[in-house]
Amino acid sequence: MNRPEGRNAINRHMMAELLHAFAALENDPECAVIVLEGKAGFFCTGMDFKEFSGDHSQEPAGDGLDSTYMTLLKAIASSGKVVISVIEGQALAGGIELVAASDLVIATPSSSFGLPEALWGLSPACVTPFLIRRVGFQKAYKMALTTQNLTADEACRAGLVDDVHEAPEEILRRYMLRLSRLESATVRTLKTYFRKMWIVDEEMERAAVEEINRLTRAPRVRENIRNFLLHHKFPWET
16 A cells, blocks of 8 residues: 555545455465555555545545445455555554454554544444454454554554564565465365354444444534544544
8 A cells, every 4th residue: 555645544546456456366376465565654544534525515435435445354354365464654443444354464563553533423333343353342442442552562462463573574474485385265265164253244244334334424523524634623622
């Protein structure tokens, strides 16, 4: 992901490119592992507020975007390839969703992780099923409720990150030596089976999309974000 001007925030164009890339790699028999990382000192900082608060005479920017994002998360979680997220810098909001949906996560010691959605009156609805699977109910709830960032070591202890290392490429190389031996059919079978052992199902995914769509349409949420973009004020300062 390489949108340094937006701290790798997710807009419609990036979403389309990610979906296209995952679809192409899924059909590539030479590909065994997909590595997802961000440029310019950021992994991904979530939704692009500027696009979100765009021209409201047209369809609101949030409409349909979250269902598309859920499609991306499902593509990652059910892929026949092993998906590894490598974090160098910040992973926030929607960036955490990409992390939680990945099979393995490697982070540098200076990386940080957070769910700030509640500050704007939003909820990390789409990430919740995948985050609970990763770290458990209470830790996921605490991250959403307190909006506090986790250090890389804290995220590792919580189970959100698998490895912390100054040189993530070293850890990645070790994983690749073993993972490249697995057939895509085996990886897909493992993911399908483990999904059956957990609570993430289509009903939960629909509920997540409906909730975030409801919140992103709320006038108070749009006003909170607009005030931040125009006046650099948080909701409690206006």
